[in-house]
Amino acid sequence: xxxxxxxxxxxxxxxxxxxxxxxxxxxxxxxxxxxxxxxxxxxxxxxxxxxxxxxxxxxxxxxxxxxxxxxxxxxxxxxxxxxxxxxxxxxxxxxxxxxxxxxxxxxxxxxxxxxxxxxxxxxxxxxxxxxxxxxxxxxxxxxxxxxxxxxxxxxxxxxxxxxxxxxxxxxxxxxxxxxxxxxxxxxxxxxxxxxxxxxxxxxxxxxxxxxxxxxxxxxxxxxxxxxxxxxxxxxxxxxxxxxxxxxxxxxxxxxxxxxxxxxxxxxxxxxxxxxxxxxxxxxxxxxxxxxxxxxxxxxxxxxxxxxxxxxxxxxxxxxxxxxxxxxxxxxxxxxxxxxxxxxxxxxxxxxxxxxxxxxxxxxxxxxxxxxxxxxxxxxxxxxxxxxxxxxxxxxxxxxxxxxxxxxx
Numbered sequence: 001x002x003x004x005x006x007x008x009x010x011x012x013x014x015x016x017x018x019x020x021x022x023x024x025x026x027x028x029x030x031x032x033x034x035x036x037x038x039x040x041x042x043x044x045x046x047x048x049x050x051x052x053x054x055x056x057x058x059x060x061x062x063x064x065x066x067x068x069x070x071x072x073x074x075x076x077x078x079x080x081x082x083x084x085x086x087x088x089x090x091x092x093x094x095x096x097x098x099x100x101x102x103x104x105x106x107x108x109x110x111x112x113x114x115x116x117x118x119x120x121x122x123x124x125x126x127x128x129x130x131x132x133x134x135x136x137x138x139x140x141x142x143x144x145x146x147x148x149x150x151x152x153x154x155x156x157x158x159x160x161x162x163x164x165x166x167x168x169x170x171x172x173x174x175x176x177x178x179x180x181x182x183x184x185x186x187x188x189x190x191x192x193x194x195x196x197x198x199x200x201x202x203x204x205x206x207x208x209x210x211x212x213x214x215x216x217x218x219x220x221x222x223x224x225x226x227x228x229x230x231x232x233x234x235x236x237x238x239x240x241x242x243x244x245x246x247x248x249x250x251x252x253x254x255x256x257x258x259x260x261x262x263x264x265x266x267x268x269x270x271x272x273x274x275x276x277x278x279x280x281x282x283x284x285x286x287x288x289x290x291x292x293x294x295x296x297x298x299x300x301x302x303x304x305x306x307x308x309x310x311x312x313x314x315x316x317x318x319x320x321x322x323x324x325x326x327x328x329x330x331x332x333x334x335x336x337x338x339x340x341x342x343x344x345x346x347x348x349x350x351x352x353x354x355x356x357x358x359x360x361x362x363x364x365x366x367x368x369x370x371x372x373x374x375x376x377x378x379x380x381x382x383x384x385x386x387x388x389x390x391x392x393x394x395x396x397x398x399x400x401x402x403x404x405x406x407x408x
Contacts, residue, residue: 029253033130033157037084040124045076047119050141059137060171061219061265062195067093067138073113084130085110086280089146090163091117091172092137095264101273102133105211106281120146126153131280135163135261139172147176151183159253161279163261167221168193178255181365185229185245186221186257189364194220197267200241204233207282208242208256212275215241217260218267225369228307228321229257242275246284254284290405293339295385297347297399299326300392301366306400308384312407314376322368322400326390329362333370335384339404344387346394350402351383362388378407 051069059065073094075085088099088111099111109130114121116134120142126132132153140146154160162184166174169191178184200215209232223240225231233241244256256279262272290308297303304325320333336351343349362368374382382405390398 029157031157033084033127033253036156037127040127043122043124044128045074045125047122047125049119051118057138058171060165060168060193061137065138067117069115069118070094072115075110075112084128085112086277087112087114087121087126087129087132089114089116089121089132089134090137090263091140092135092263092265098263098273101262101271102277102280105271105274105277109277109281116140116146121149123149123152123156126150126158127156129158131159131161133161133163133276133280134166134174135258135263136165136168136172136174137265140174143173143175145176147174147178149176150174151177151180154178154183154253154255157253159280159283160255161276162255162257163276164217164219164221164259164266165193166257167191167223181227181229181367183227183245183255184257185225185227185243185255186223186240186259187226188221188223190222192222194222194237194239196220196237198235198237198239200270201234201236203231204242206232206242206244206284208232208244208258208275208278210274210278210282212271212278215260215270215272215275216268217272219261220259223257223259224363226363226365226367227323228319228369230319230369230371242279244279244284254279256280256284289408290403293350293383293402293404295341295348295350295399296401297345297393297397299388299390299398301326304366304386304388304398304400306384306386306403308403308405312374312378312382312405314374314378320368320370320372320384320386320403322362322386322388323366325362325366325368325386325388325400326392326398327362327364327366329366330389331360331362331368332387333358333360333384334387335382337378337380337382339381339383339402345397345399347387347397347399349387349399350385374407381406 094113103111167188197218340352385402386400
């Protein structure tokens with residue numbers, strides 16, 4: 001990165017990194033889900049069961065276990081009249097006590113069980129529920145189709161909660177479209193798990209943590225955020241406890257990653273059922289006061305794309321989300337309460353003339369997610385733009401589009 005970027009101040013005065021906190025959900029997503037539910041109802045609950053031999057196999061928890069299909073637990077007809085529920089569909093045996101705890105947190109909602117080792121829930125079946133929750137231990141009957149179906153369900157407005165080992169590509173894991181950056185908020189770069197116990201150490205600020213004071217788990221995936229994923233709470237060793245990608249508009253529902261589980265098959269403590277029930281039903285609002293005002297300059301992979309998320313109300317958490325940038329590249333984040341477009345390095349720097357700037361590095365996937373809280377007393381508008389070290393740009397520096405946020 002050239003000297004002109006390094007010469008600016010490297011602290012964002014009055015802005016602090018934090019996790020996003022909101023609740024409410026998307027009415028449009030719920031309306032879409034209800035419409036899709038009615039249309040799909042005649043085709044729901046018709047999955048065939050393909051049970052493999054039940055000989056002993058190594059599962060993700062490190063045990064050698066066998067299993068026998070004992071049936072799904074499905075309350076067919078409970079969704080009539082628009083009321084949904086939650087479909088618990090792990091690649092493990094049922095845990096009625098865990099389902100009851102999830103139900104209690106979800107206001108008494110029906111929580112059914114689907115054995116995803118024996119068959120794969122169709123989109124039509126999933127649409128009969130407000131949320132679908134899965135974690136992985138045995139192999140899924142078809143992890144790719146399950147992941148594709150979850151993405152289609154999410155597109156129709158359904159909330160997806162993914163649990164521990166879904167990213168565990170060293171063993172059994174979830175696959176398909178739901179695990180891509182447009183859906184799953186996290187990825188495991190090594191496809192691995194800690195296999196050690198740690199305790200929730202705070203930092204969670206969404207409605208997921210309503211009534212949740214402490215959590216611990218002995219099985220936790222090694223995670224990093226991807227796409228527009230947002231971290232929400234951490235373990236004492238720094239690992240992500242929860243992360244989410246909120247429904248960003250239209251009918252798309254939320255996707256939450258719950259990095260632990262209260263299921264009887266796992267080593268854990270604390271109200272995991274409450275956390276999962278909240279994640280499935282409380283809704284994560286990602287309404288935005290930001291608008292794209294252009295002025296990007298492409299690098300080797302095209303234009304870096306900057307998006308703003310949040311209301312910009314005082315002391316609320318907002319996000320700057322960069323994608324399609326050069327990987328592992330030094331990046332300057334420019335912010336100002338005014339705009340004064342100036343030609344810089346073959347492109348246009350929009351915020352200014354008074355700038356606050358901070359330097360970061362993009363991820364290996366060319367993304368950068370930042371959160372901040374506007375201090376009280378800000379008025380007018382806020383402008384932001386990012387410059388990325390990119391040898392493929394005209395003068396070695398690519399610019400994202402500039403964005404304008406309206407401060408209420």
